[in-house]
Amino acid sequence: MPNAAAALVEPPEDLLQRARSGEGHAFAALVGEYQRMVFSLANHFVHDRAIAEELAQEVFLELYRNLSHLSSIPHLVFWLRRVTSHRCIDQQRRLGRRPEVGMRDLPEPAVLPDPRDPMREERLRRLIRELPPAARMVVVLRYQEDLEPAEISAILGMRANTVKSHLRRSLAVLRSRIAEEETRP
Amino acid sequence: MTIDDQLRRALASKDPPAGFLGRTLNRIASAEAGQRPPSSGSLASRRALLLAVAASLVLAVGGSRYLLHRQTVREAERARDEVAAALQVVSRTLADVQIKVEAAVERAGANHERHSR
Numbered sequence: 267m268p269n270a271a272a273a274l275v276e277p278p279e280d281l282l283q284r285a286r287s288g289e290g291h292a293f294a295a296l297v298g299e300y301q302r303m304v305f306s307l308a309n310h311f312v313h314d315r316a317i318a319e320e321l322a323q324e325v326f327l328e329l330y331r332n333l334s335h336l337s338s339i340p341h342l343v344f345w346l347r348r349v350t351s352h353r354c355i356d357q358q359r360r361l362g363r364r365p366e367v368g369m370r371d372l373p374e375p376a377v378l379p380d381p382r383d384p385m386r387e388e389r390l391r392r393l394i395r396e397l398p399p400a401a402r403m404v405v406v407l408r409y410q411e412d413l414e415p416a417e418i419s420a421i422l423g424m425r426a427n428t429v430k431s432h433l434r435r436s437l438a439v440l441r442s443r444i445a446e447e448e449t450r451p
Numbered sequence: 452m453t454i455d456d457q458l459r460r461a462l463a464s465k466d467p468p469a470g471f472l473g474r475t476l477n478r479i480a481s482a483e484a485g486q487r488p489p490s491s492g493s494l495a496s497r498r499a500l501l502l503a504v505a506a507s508l509v510l511a512v513g514g515s516r517y518l519l520h521r522q523t524v525r526e527a528e529r530a531r532d533e534v535a536a537a538l539q540v541v542s543r544t545l546a547d548v549q550i551k552v553e554a555a556v557e558r559a560g561a562n563h564e565r566h567s568r
Contacts, residue, residue: 290505
């Protein structure tokens with residue numbers, strides 16, 4: 267989602283053109299435009315604002331060094347999503363495996379109880395954090411960026427059927443875990 | 452509400468912490484400056500310097516205010532360029548008119564001479 271203040275500055279294609287020619291102000295405006303998207307992808311993946319900021323800064327540093335290879339705004343957005351996703355997954359692998367929710371043998375409840383629970387969003391974010399890295403990034407790209415499986419497949423370098431399978435199983439896990447927590451005394 | 456809707460709400464994008472833009476630009480400028488010798492006059496060094504200037508401005512005035520300030524500057528520059536272009540058109544038109552007037556005066560003078568003979 268573009269930053270409101272930056273979006274007012276000028277068309278992003280012009281910003282990219284000027285940033286590529288070395289204008290620091292234009293690059294600053296580009297970062298302003300896409301900081302929300304990059305930071306949120308990282309934050310939803312790691313569930314830690316300090317680590318998310320660190321990751322997002324690394325992505326923008328890499329962007330600065332690769333500006334000359336980016337020909338248009340759609341290319342830039344695709345590149346930012348791809349680099350952010352891969353950096354998040356790599357960072358997770360560097361930190362080592364954490365307890366994750368099993369993806370098999372989970373019953374799927376028929377309905378979700380009490381959908382307006384104000385604590386549900388935070389619980390969902392915490393449960394997403396427990397999904398395995400690749401599945402977690404698929405879920406974040408699907409629901410934060412509203413991307414289709416084919417687009418996620420291109421970003422993550424994963425077959426579209428694998429993306430669909432991650433989505434299906436992750437949703438089943440999340441439904442089960444929510445139901446499980448809500449029936450706990 | 453379906454789980455899709457709940458996930459969209461839970462994963463809605465949010466702004467980064469205050470000062471993120473300035474810290475990011477500062478970090479990039481530092482990383483780039485650290486990679487190149489200070490005496491180097493290359494294009495990359497010049498770009499790093501320009502970025503450092505932008506970073507210091509963002510840190511001084513804050514990200515959103517900085518971006519709005521840049522918008523105002525760009526709009527002022529665009530308005531100035533438009534006025535300059537309009538003045539050029541007016542100037543060219545006046546020059547054309549002047550040429551036509553002078554030609555008409557010359558023709559009138561020549562006609563007057565012919566008739567007076």
